[in-house]
Amino acid sequence: VELVESGGGLVQAGGSLRLSCAVSGGTISTYNKAWFLQAAGKEHQFVAGVTWTGTITYADSVSGRFIISSDNAKNTVFLEMSGLKSEDTGDYYCAAGAPRAKYSISDSSGYNFWGRGTQVTVSS
Helix, strand or coil: CEEEEECCEEEECCCCEEEEEEEECCCHHHCEEEEEEECCCCCCEEEEEECCCCCEEECCCCCCCEEEEEECCCCEEEEEECCCCHHHCEEEEEEEECCCCCCCCCCHHHCCEECCCEEEEEEC
């Protein structure tokens, strides 16, 4: 299974970006999917996730500003980001994995497949 992110870039604070994650070699409708942020010198931070049944969860820091969605026909996951802040800066990774009861949607250990990331820089 391969995940390829796109859509990152440089944006001013308050601006918007749309990230995409194209998945090949697997069917996303059967996976949990999520976006994680890795800021410089930090661990992966959960941003948003959607279970294979469609339940959506957001980190408190992005709730009301970001929207995660998936298009099963296109096997693609999206992250619509608005009201961007400097603290949103970092590398955004798409993750997917078969649902397992021992892991919550926000636990990075629960994902088998990861993309290489796309960089987002928010200037203030």
